[in-house]
Amino acid sequence: MSGPQFRPVHRLTPLLKFWTVILALLAVVAVNVNLTVLTRAWTWLEQGQFLLLVGVLGGFVLACALVWFASQMWWKAMGFRLGEEEVSLRHGVLSKNLRTARYDRIQAVDVVESVIARIFGLAAVRVETAGGGNSVIEIAYLPKAEAEAVRREVLARARTTPDTAAPAQPEPGRAIVPEIPIARSLAAAALQGSSIGGVLAVVAVMLSPLSWAALVPILFGFVPVIWNQIDRAWRFTARLDDDTLHLSYGLADRRKQSIPLERIHGVRLTQPFLWRATGWWFVSVSVAGYGATAGRNAATTTILPVGSRAQADALLAVIAPAPLIDAPTFTSPARARWVSPVDLHQQSVTVREDAVITRKGRLSRRVSIIHPSHIQELSLTRGPLQQLFGLCTVRFDLVPGPVRMAGEDLTPEDGHTLLNQLRQRDLPAYTPPGKPS
Amino acid sequence: MTGAKVGAVNPVSPKLTTARYLGRLPWLLVPTIVCAVLAWWLSPWWWIGAGVFAVLLGWQVWLIPAQVKLLGWQETGDELLITKGRLWHTFTVVPYGRIQFVDVTAGPIERALGMKTLKLHTASASSDATVQGLPADTADALRDRLAVKARERMSGL
DSSP: OOOSOOBOOOTTHHHHHTHHHHHHHHHHHHHHSOHHHHHHHHHHHHHTOHHHHHHHHHHHHHHHHHHHHHHHHHHHHOEEEEOSSEEEEEEOSSSOEEEEEEGGGEEEEEEEEOHHHHHTTEEEEEEEESSSSSOEEEEEEEEHHHHHHHHHHHHHHHSSSOOTTOOOOSSOSEEEEOOOOHHHHHHHHHTSHHHHHHHHHHHHHHHSSSOGGGHHHHHHHHHHHHHHHHHHHTTOEEEEETTEEEEEEOSSSEEEEEEEGGGEEEEEEEEOTTHHHHTEEEEEEEETTTOSOOOSSSOOOEEEEEEEHHHHHHHHHHHOOOOTTSOOSEEOOGGGGGTOTTTTTTOEEEEOSSOEEEEEOSSSEEEEEEOGGGOOEEEEEEOHHHHHHTOEEEEEEOSSSSOOEEEEEEOHHHHHHHHHHHHTOOOOBOOOTTSOO | OOHHHHHHSEEOOTHHHHHHHHHHHHHHHHHHHHHHHHHHHTOTTHHHHHHHHHHHHHHHHHHHHHHHHHOEEEEOSSEEEEEEOSSSEEEEEEEGGGOOEEEEEOOHHHHHTTEEEEEEEOSOSSOOEEEEEEEHHHHHHHHHHHHHHHHHTOBOO
16 A cells, blocks of 8 residues: 655654663663772772773673664664555564554544653654554654644544644634643642542551551552542643544643544533532543543543533533433432432433433532433343342443443333333444545 | 243243353362362361352252343344343343444353354443353354344444
């Protein structure tokens, strides 16, 4: 398949990919160059054994040169191509790899600036396709401006019409969520249950006769969670350009991410218990093709890490035009208190023509919204307790993601009514690959 | 599930009970016997272990036929319905248009008894649309029909 030539990535890429290894090697060297080694070198210098010294230094330089030479070989083998119909990435010297993805299968395109890349002013472009766990094409590393350009180009090609008129402005679209103030992201993280729990655990250990070493596992447990929350909310902005949501966020790794609105299936609004005092909400979405795993480098499913109800509503208006004021259609009967004693009066299902809404949570609130056509399968389930009290749950099977919905603990009549009502839903038309979607 | 619907679904092969007995009971039968032998041989305390395993064995002997009796499938105009489960009863509705691909598998025990397992894959990860213990020819015929229907009614995500 002919097309444009493979374009090179940045020269330093192989070194940066293994920067942890290189750093470790340097650390080993630095640790070993202690006083004895230095004194021995000094005695050599005093005794005029320059040859030895030159030999050692030469060996070091030679090793560096070898590493550089090898890295250049790998660098030459790396390359990416934005072809007519697909984006390709090749790499590998000993075993050659070529991964390609058709533009119409692309789910999202992100620019990721990891810490090490940021030092050198570089960035990576991650192209996410629908598929299992490892279905990402990561074009790493490019100078930042080029990475932005590549991302725009891939996005433009992935769209049906190659919109040549698209202005190459750095911040496209209108802002829906203006930059979240740093103080608010910190306060929001502090008011999370995990942070409070972590602080309480630390205080408990310090007051107890346990040794302070007991703090280590606690910190290992809580710090990454809290860090993750702060990181994801750091200077977060969301902008809407045409039909794509552009997110930008991150403290350690600054990321830019684009989610096409049509790929968004379900939306979830969450309010942790302590956020009720401040009126903040958290909004996340299930995106077709993102998968369930949210690894460190995976794309985020959070479209509002912390924001007012008005901001959450503004996002909702863009994604799922469904006001949340309707009275619930189905609620749990009183006898459900034996199955769900806490949530009984909070769990409900609202069925509308254009949306299904489920609510739950007494302490922390959760509202999930989905268009009926995006429900993949329906399951009516009854556990042992539910069979005892004559209840059933209607589970909506959705694409993997943070949004999980179910009509919990309904009477059998309500359950069947809900099931049959949703079975009447219209499925969206299929757009075969290659045709504009 | 209301009685009317259970009556309408197609049952699976009753040989599935045999297959599940063969697949699960040895894991309980062998420890029961080992514990009993040890109790007779070493110390009567082993009778406790033997008792526990025997109870689990009895439970499985009762549960498996009950599960198999509740397993069923039915084709409607646009959907495949699957019912299963004794303790956790589920009734799953899979629209043909959602089917991404279909697996037909047969393990060694199933093959010896002339059965196959049909598994539907959709874009959802949370559901388990599996029909175990279909007679081999029924499974193949159903697979072919599902393939046609899935193609005819193919829908987007």
